[in-house]
Amino acid sequence: MASDLENLKSETLEALAQAQNHAEWDVVRVGVLGRSGKLTGLLRQLGSFPHEERKERGQSLNRLRDELTKLIEARGKEIEEDALQQRLQAERVDITQPPASARSGLIHPISRTIEEITTIFAAMGFRLAEGPDIESQWHNFSALNTPEHHPARTEQDTFYLPGIEGDDEQRVLRTQTSGVQIRTMLQQEPPIRIIAPGRTYRADHDATHSPMFHQCEGLVIDKCITLGHLKGCLIEFLRVFFNKPDLPVRFRASYFPFTEPSMEVDIGWSKETGVIGAGADWLEVLGAGMVHARVLSNCGVNSAEWQGFAFGMGIERLAMLKNGIADLRSFYESDLRWLRHYGFSSLSPATLTEGF
Numbered sequence: 001m002a003s004d005l006e007n008l009k010s011e012t013l014e015a016l017a018q019a020q021n022h023a024e025w026d027v028v029r030v031g032v033l034g035r036s037g038k039l040t041g042l043l044r045q046l047g048s049f050p051h052e053e054r055k056e057r058g059q060s061l062n063r064l065r066d067e068l069t070k071l072i073e074a075r076g077k078e079i080e081e082d083a084l085q086q087r088l089q090a091e092r093v094d095i096t097q098p099p100a101s102a103r104s105g106l107i108h109p110i111s112r113t114i115e116e117i118t119t120i121f122a123a124m125g126f127r128l129a130e131g132p133d134i135e136s137q138w139h140n141f142s143a144l145n146t147p148e149h150h151p152a153r154t155e156q157d158t159f160y161l162p163g164i165e166g167d168d169e170q171r172v173l174r175t176q177t178s179g180v181q182i183r184t185m186l187q188q189e190p191p192i193r194i195i196a197p198g199r200t201y202r203a204d205h206d207a208t209h210s211p212m213f214h215q216c217e218g219l220v221i222d223k224c225i226t227l228g229h230l231k232g233c234l235i236e237f238l239r240v241f242f243n244k245p246d247l248p249v250r251f252r253a254s255y256f257p258f259t260e261p262s263m264e265v266d267i268g269w270s271k272e273t274g275v276i277g278a279g280a281d282w283l284e285v286l287g288a289g290m291v292h293a294r295v296l297s298n299c300g301v302n303s304a305e306w307q308g309f310a311f312g313m314g315i316e317r318l319a320m321l322k323n324g325i326a327d328l329r330s331f332y333e334s335d336l337r338w339l340r341h342y343g344f345s346s347l348s349p350a351t352l353t354e355g356f
């Protein structure tokens with residue numbers, strides 16, 4: 001081999017041995033095999049050699065390139081392996097060590113609030129129901145009497161998913177838990193008395209909106225159910241939940257496609273002090289109404305025989321009000337200091353007797 005090739009080989013070997021990490025190794029690799037690398041340069045100059053030398057030099061250059069490529073790759077693997085070993089050593093978890101602090105885990109305020117809501121409604125004879133997060137447009141909108149052109153259906157508000165094989169209708173991430181009303185009525189005959197807490201999704205993100213949040217749906221279907229039952233049930237719930245027997249509750253006319261009449265439910269509070277149950281201001285906490293006759297018939301329920309009410313509440317909103325949490329986003333940041341402050345002991349679950 002010509003002496004310049006010998007030199008390149010020994011130089012490269014030395015540089016490779018000295019490279020101690022991926023970055024240093026890469027400098028060597030590029031310096032030899034890269035576009036303006038030394039070996040590449042030599043290959044380019046081949047044309048300037050006299051014809052009789054060219055063949056032999058070409059062959060040695062090719063051999064050298066194969067050899068160096070192999071050596072460089074091998075050293076790269078070695079460096080990678082060393083780095084892995086070092087990480088495994090450094091990050092080893094000694095499971096025989098006692099915990100740094102003996103603090104036990106806490107229940108997240110969202111989970112706790114769901115538990116409190118469930119406990120109160122369970123005492124009123126409600127059963128838990130559930131539905132999927134990925135929902136058909138029929139369950140999420142159409143069966144709930146929401147017309148095709150309704151603004152809630154636009155992509156600005158709703159996350160759409162591609163259709164699945166054999167069925168190209170797009171699914172949605174459910175924008176409300178109201179689809180569980182439909183699923184329940186299709187599954188069982190009335191009388192019905194369910195609540196359905198769960199995750200919901202809307203294309204919205206700021207201090208008071210999160211793209212994923214939680215709602216709790218409620219549905220009661222029976223003979224002779226009236227607006228009086230709806231009011232009695234929700235007033236009772238809110239007073240127990242906020243632990244204020246004289247909490248002011250107001251029902252305000254509103255509109256939802258799936259209830260008629262529809263209303264928004266407000267509780268009394270003071271905007272200035274944030275105290276609930278005292279003060280001259282009102283705060284909206286849930287939506288409700290008598291189930292629309294069309295929704296009943298979409299589910300095969302005879303509206304001449306059965307009627308009922310439905311409601312839906314935002315769980316984050318209730319948890320924030322009850323626990324004095326100012327920013328919605330803090331629920332999902334997994335900040336341990338926040339969780340330690342607002343979390344609940346797993347040893348004292350929600351019960352009706354202790355009062356919430």
Ligand code: PHE
Pocket residue numbers: 175176177178218256259287288289310311312313
């Ligand atoms: N689904 C409605 C919402 O997300 C709330 C609601 C539920 C209203 C049930 C009436 C009846 O805003």
